[in-house]
Amino acid sequence: MLVLKNAHHTYDARTTVKLPELHTDKGDHLLITGLSGSGKSTLLHVLAGVLRPTRGTLTINGTDLYKMSESQRDRFRGRNIGVIYQQLHLIDTLSVEVNIRIAQYMAGIPEDLNRIRDLCSELGIGEKMRSYPGQLSQGQKQRVSIARAVVNEPALLLADEPTSSLDDLRSEDVVGLLKKMAEKTGATLVISTHDSRVKRHFDNVVDLELPVGEVA
Ligand SMILES: Nc1ncnc2c1ncn2[C@@H]1O[C@H](COP(=O)(O)OP(=O)(O)OP(=O)(O)O)[C@@H](O)[C@H]1O
Numbered sequence: 001m002l003v004l005k006n007a008h009h010t011y012d013a014r015t016t017v018k019l020p021e022l023h024t025d026k027g028d029h030l031l032i033t034g035l036s037g038s039g040k041s042t043l044l045h046v047l048a049g050v051l052r053p054t055r056g057t058l059t060i061n062g063t064d065l066y067k068m069s070e071s072q073r074d075r076f077r078g079r080n081i082g083v084i085y086q087q088l089h090l091i092d093t094l095s096v097e098v099n100i101r102i103a104q105y106m107a108g109i110p111e112d113l114n115r116i117r118d119l120c121s122e123l124g125i126g127e128k129m130r131s132y133p134g135q136l137s138q139g140q141k142q143r144v145s146i147a148r149a150v151v152n153e154p155a156l157l158l159a160d161e162p163t164s165s166l167d168d169l170r171s172e173d174v175v176g177l178l179k180k181m182a183e184k185t186g187a188t189l190v191i192s193t194h195d196s197r198v199k200r201h202f203d204n205v206v207d208l209e210l211p212v213g214e215v216a
């Protein structure tokens with residue numbers, strides 16, 4: 001389903017992040033762990049198609065993502081990849097409902113308000129659809145960003161540190177929700193974390209080493 005080969009990303013002369021070889025099948029759940037600075041967000045951004053690796057290839061369902069033009073890749077992402085970013089990237093001036101609708105709009109998928117309503121009630125934010133992000137708790141914002149990521153039923157669901165700002169109970173909750181959402185549609189799930197509480201929920205764990213600097 002997802003294959004990442006021989007990849008690294010160079011930010012500047014002193015910072016090259018080596019990326020692991022990944023090979024996942026449809027429906028796999030994969031956890032990426034590593035200390036702060038080990039490259040979790042870099043990896044997730046490469047997998048999301050928003051950061052072109054300096055070297056290496058990424059294929060998703062047979063499509064080589066970085067061979068496409070940027071607009072083709074945006075369209076592919078909208079339809080096939082759901083992303084929950086470490087900084088949630090909700091738009092503060094838009095309601096919860098519109099924040100989620102945008103994902104449908106961007107992917108060129110017809111708006112489906114019923115789907116959004118069902119999803120929000122399933123995620124426990126059904127009463128908050130007309131609220132603005134600034135009026136929500138951190139956990140509720142996280143759920144809005146989950147709703148936005150899964151609304152188009154992506155084949156690949158990516159979450160960068162989805163539990164870092166949450167307490168133990170909420171953290172279990174969010175991991176459970178992500179797994180449930182992924183299982184419902186048979187999506188491949190990749191979560192990154194430095195949160196050891198999350199590890200016991202995954203059989204498949206890839207641990208990143210700290211960046212080594214120069215790559216030969
Ligand atoms: N835009 C950037 N420009 C230069 N260096 C960067 C940039 N983004 C990340 N880096 C560097 O790349 C390395 C990996 O960073 P990354 O954000 O991927 O780590 P992380 O594992 O997600 O860390 P955290 O757990 O703190 O979120 C770090 O050394 C970081 O300083």
Ligand SMILES: [Mg+2]
Binds near residue numbers: 040041042086160
């Ligand atoms: Mg990070």
